[in-house]
Amino acid sequence: MPTSKWRDDTLRPTAISAIGLRKAYGAEVALDGIDLRVPAGSVFALLGPNGAGKTTAVKILSTLITADAGDLRVGGHDLAVASQAARGTIGVTGQFSAVDGLITGEENMLLMADLCRLPRREGRRVTAELLERFDLTEAAKKPAQSYSGGMKRRLDLAMTLVGAPQIIFLDEPTTGLDPRSRHNMWQVIRGLVAEGATVFLTTQYLEEADELADRIAVLDDGRIAAEGTAEELKRLVPGGHVRLRFAAPTAYRSAAAALRDAAPDDEALTLRLPSDGSQRELRSILDRLDTVGIEADELTVHTPDLDDVFFALTDRGEPHRSHTSKETGR
Numbered sequence: 304m305p306t307s308k309w310r311d312d313t314l315r316p317t318a319i320s321a322i323g324l325r326k327a328y329g330a331e332v333a334l335d336g337i338d339l340r341v342p343a344g345s346v347f348a349l350l351g352p353n354g355a356g357k358t359t360a361v362k363i364l365s366t367l368i369t370a371d372a373g374d375l376r377v378g379g380h381d382l383a384v385a386s387q388a389a390r391g392t393i394g395v396t397g398q399f400s401a402v403d404g405l406i407t408g409e410e411n412m413l414l415m416a417d418l419c420r421l422p423r424r425e426g427r428r429v430t431a432e433l434l435e436r437f438d439l440t441e442a443a444k445k446p447a448q449s450y451s452g453g454m455k456r457r458l459d460l461a462m463t464l465v466g467a468p469q470i471i472f473l474d475e476p477t478t479g480l481d482p483r484s485r486h487n488m489w490q491v492i493r494g495l496v497a498e499g500a501t502v503f504l505t506t507q508y509l510e511e512a513d514e515l516a517d518r519i520a521v522l523d524d525g526r527i528a529a530e531g532t533a534e535e536l537k538r539l540v541p542g543g544h545v546r547l548r549f550a551a552p553t554a555y556r557s558a559a560a561a562l563r564d565a566a567p568d569d570e571a572l573t574l575r576l577p578s579d580g581s582q583r584e585l586r587s588i589l590d591r592l593d594t595v596g597i598e599a600d601e602l603t604v605h606t607p608d609l610d611d612v613f614f615a616l617t618d619r620g621e622p623h624r625s626h627t628s629k630e631t632g633r
């Protein structure tokens with residue numbers, strides 16, 4: 304479910320935009336001329352497999368490295384001439400944590416407040432507020448190396464927020480976290496957007512993009528394979544179907560004769576019919592079976608999800624079905 308409340312993207316000011324963004328490392332082209340626009344106050348997910356170019360895009364847009372080509376604007380500033388000003392509007396949390404394990408969580412925060420040149424009293428106030436918000440007050444006086452993975456990630460993000468950035472880059476914010484910590488992090492991200500921040504995140508998790516992002520760009524091999532809302536992307540791939548399985552070959556043959564539009568699999572004794580999975584369509588299929596007096600031994604409904612989109616667009620073979628497909632057995 305998208306995180307922000309805005310309905311019409313075109314009315315919103317642009318927080319981040321890239322036209323023709325290109326970057327090569329020697330002969331290796333990491334980004335091959337990508338275009339993207341992120342409206343202010345929204346969550347944008349750059350989704351892609353390992354090596355697709357996600358981190359390179361984050362590094363460039365957050366001014367850590369420069370692009371070879373492209374018109375790039377962040378927080379209203381042109382990166383070619385005003386990267387310092389752009390830097391003042393952003394915060395970055397990368398795959399490699401900025402947390403110093405030898406000092407406490409609180410000391411890490413105060414150090415960051417000093418780096419952001421906050422007056423001492425203000426630094427203490429912001430530190431206390433963020434530690435509280437990220438549920439780290441109790442652990443504040445313990446060395447950060449004693450924190451769990453989820454706590455370290457929250458501290459890292461809290462440190463990023465010390466300077467109150469309007470635009471937040473999160474490079475794979477939940478990679479390596481357990482499901483509970485991942486859900487906590489999602490809540491934190493939703494909270495930031497509710498307060499008006501713009502979030503640009505990269506992820507390898509389809510579910511994460513589906514849960515958080517207003518818009519998703521699928522990056523593959525340095526190019527944007529598709530871009531849109533989760534719903535728009537799901538509409539790009541056909542694949543909704545109903546699968547009927549029969550235990551007895553005679554029942555299977557009779558059903559195949561009755562449902563001539565179904566794709567048969569004689570070995571598995573299954574029939575597959577295109578369907579949007581709606582109750583009306585399911586009823587009509589079952590009614591047609593009823594008219595010939597046959598009942599399927601198993602009925603499964605499959606609706607396309609981001610897995611289908613991702614695998615169709617990035618050409619990586621069959622998706623893993625264990626977590627995200629909606630299969631209903633009977």
Ligand SMILES: Nc1ncnc2c1ncn2[C@@H]1O[C@H](COP(=O)(O)OP(=O)(O)OP(=O)(O)O)[C@@H](O)[C@H]1O
Binds near residue numbers: 351359
């Ligand atoms: N400093 C570098 N020098 C040479 N090649 C690099 C460098 N950084 C990245 N690359 C290459 O550029 C391509 C894109 O890398 P990038 O790290 O941006 O991808 P990614 O989508 O973030 O992957 P991951 O999820 O593994 O972090 C890869 O082929 C990578 O090997």
